[in-house]
Amino acid sequence: MLKHLKADIDHGTPERSSTQTVTLTIDGYSVTVPKGTSLMRAAVDAGIQVPKLCATDSLEPFGSCRLCLVEIEGRKGYPASCTTPADNGLVVRTQTPKLQQLRKGVMELYISDHPLDCLTCSANGNCELQDMAGVTGLRNVRYGVAGAEVDGVCGSHHTASAKDESNPYFTYDPSKCIVCNRCVRACEETQGTFALTISGRGFDSRVSPGQSQAFMDSECVSCGACVQACPTATLQEKSVIELGQPEHSVITTCAYCGVGCGFKAETKAKPPGPDAVRSAPQGGSGGLGRPGATWGNTVVRMVPWKDGKANDGHSCVKGRFAWGYATHQDRITTPMVRDKITEPWRVVSWDEAIGFAASRFKAIQAAHGKDAVGGITSSRCTNEEVYVVQKLIRAAFNTNNVDTCARVCHSPTGYGMGQTFGTSAGTQTFQSVEQADVIMVIGANPSDAHPVFASRMKRRLRGGLTTSGAVAGKARLVVVDPRRIDLVSDAPHIRADHHLQLRPGTNVAVITALAHVVVTEGLVNEAYVAQRCDTQSFNDWRAFVAKPEHSPEAFEAVTGVPAAELRAAARLYAAGPNSAIYYGLGVTEHAQGSTMVIGIANLAMACGMVGREGVGVNPLRGQNNVQGSCDMGSFPHELPGYRHISDTTTRSLFEAAWGVTLSPEPGLRIPNMFDAALSGEFKGLYCVGEDIVQSDPNTQHVAAALSAMDCIVVQDIFLNETAKYAHVLLPGSSFLEKDGTFTNAERRISRVRQVMPPLAGLGDWEVTCRLSTALGYPMHYEHPEQIMQEVAALTPSFAGVSYAKIERLGSVQWPCNADTAEAGTAIMHVDRFVRGKGRFFNTPYVASDEKVTRRYPLLLTTGRILSQYNVGAQTRRTPNNQWHNEDRLDIHPHDAEERGIRDGDWVGISSRAGDTVLRATVTERMQPGVVYTTFHFPESGANVITTDSSDWATNCPEYKVTAVQVMPVAQPSSWQQQYADFNRDQLALAGQPVPGAAVVGP
């Protein structure tokens, strides 16, 4: 039985993992625990709960509340069990009349300064202070409490303190605070933001965000760790205050980033109300009128799951709080069709919509051939949903024209790691970073894009206690990034040893120069290379990187990185002993993205940094199921499990299982689909869960390609930008409505469990199966579990994956089969690389076509911000907008001054692809000559500027390098004006609320 189905047990203090044990007696029971374990935790192991308030097992003990006192034979006094380590031979008593008296006295003091409003308090029934009053038998308080003076005396109280309601998701009510410090420690130890302090002394002590600021004005990033840690209602989710305490829970997986945090969705029954889903347009029966819908499962809160192996009970603002989009009034809940995109949508039945789509696709194939249609899968869908979409395209459409959003993010990872190591996946678990001595972060900003992993990494970078209770030194840090991301020097108590602040587009020069230092300074791990790697390719590579033109000095003028700094970073990485590389889209989204991934793999192999804990090459995946959508055969040249479509044995396997003949030729990639559409050869697209108009580069080109097609079927939860060009709109499901699995960046397959029924009545996999059947290829499954069974039967690396096993173990990591441990493979390439010998490839640096010129003298690079996610379709429909409600252009003060730009000014950004207008943020996080923006808001048009320059091997767009000019402007760009008109028209045609005026620009 899964642990989550039992009540959570708080062991009071963290687990220790020492190999030495100690044995002691607690309340007459003998208990043996790892050395370093607290008496409190040892007692819990013996089945004894010691009363406590300031201790919780996610935080190091603090010893402030004095409630957990115990007696130890032969020792004087009453030590706190949370801070006293267990030792051999101790005889401990936790329940004696004296202890009861002391604890009752402590509780009496707490309660005397606490509002007596338990029955109306939002935490009633789920409050540790209330529990402890019960446990200690406190009935009366002898001291005056506010409003209930004793002998006319009331004394001083905090009960009238004002609430801080500034955070959109939680309140801070100081009147209920017991100053246990759990929130402060959670913010420091778990999250690493250090936003909270205890200000004042003695009676005046109080929790204070920043310099006695409101939460929203402080450094707080709203991760929720303090709320989670608070034993009272002082820090409380607003949703709990509004809806009351939850009644049920379901374990599921976050639908945002590739960390894949486990969550407990806590729910309760709630009758329909004014916040119910808006009815579908034009008389449709959307919202609550849909068949099978129920409000029995209203989400009260999402609580990070303690047993979630990717997050160990931590979360970020998106997963923890930004789930309200799932019932937002903009949800599309009924199928709709139209003949032309200038016509209003018609609400129709599922059968009519699916029949409409199928007949159009069939007509296109009859007229233009089977390859005139194709489809796009999404990383926001489950593995099972992706699998059936690619199966529909290969078996029902009978073409390999299937691609996925990884095309525009991590396709170079697939290519580069496949070539060098033999498989396309990160080599480690997230936990492995705790064993790293040197961490190199390349082209990634985990604090914003992978926040929970960033917290784990920051803990390692700050040093401190290990799980064995020993004090560990800090890991050293190298950051390779054009921007001064917070890890460089802004994260509390973290400072990068080396920041290689390269010019955008020069990654390959930097990685080759790092390798040059390793090779020419005798830092190669010769024994590792001799044993594990291909000798011929290594010798070629060694000679290649050793060339004088590849030295840091020779490349300095190109990269902008001081040679001495680069040499020092290379020495640090090579010295390890355990060095780990974490990289992001700043590596892949380049014309040389695949070359850079190969360069990273070369460097790691040469230094012997693959195949054990604490090392490895780790792509940080952007969306929640990027890994899974690639694993499931979404690329036009690969069947599930990364097997080439031209491989006869693999194809025969699928042909036999699916009962069709498959084409051996790879199909079209997404950019090729656009080009073919514009040349009239590609006419129909089935696009599931992706918003290619907003996310892909060169928006005008994408829009023109879609406009040229005869049938676009979009399956999504909102009328996204792509849907505005569609002819059929099939309502999709949010993660709360899905059943299936996601695979995170550690190759960890976790269950996504249904919390509420699909608002539109059908799950995404059911819609795809119905469409396939209507196309003449019947596809029928009773449950997504059967889909996973088919995947496991056809894919060796998934052969051991089953829902039953995930249910039992919580999650598994592929490869998972008869050759691996039951839970799969935590660390890849331990004894040998998947391809046998690790293979080196030369990495000649080729300058990007996007060069600065007099016309375009700056380089634009793009990325994400913590509070928003990808195209923003989900997070823009939540209060996360309060942190970031527009895309801004970051520009260095020098470049701004040169152009007469002040902070907050509207500026025009123009490239050879197009123009847009954003507001400027003048910041020294940028280096001179480089500007940066995010792409979360469609009206910003960030991808109007990016070009269709792309990676040589995979066509991954070069989002990170666009030559631009930036100038102050007085009006929106012409694209933005056209977009505003088009958007208004399309919203009106769909019966959605229409904005009154231009949504961007001066």
Ligand code: SF4
């Ligand atoms: S929400 Fe997170 S960042 Fe904000 S104060 Fe609490 S722990 Fe710190």
Ligand code: SF4
């Ligand atoms: S806010 Fe909560 S966790 Fe923080 S000190 Fe007060 S009672 Fe403790």
Ligand code: SF4
């Ligand atoms: S770190 Fe990623 S997976 Fe975890 S809660 Fe945040 S968005 Fe979700």
Ligand code: FES
């Ligand atoms: S729980 Fe041990 S002192 Fe508070």
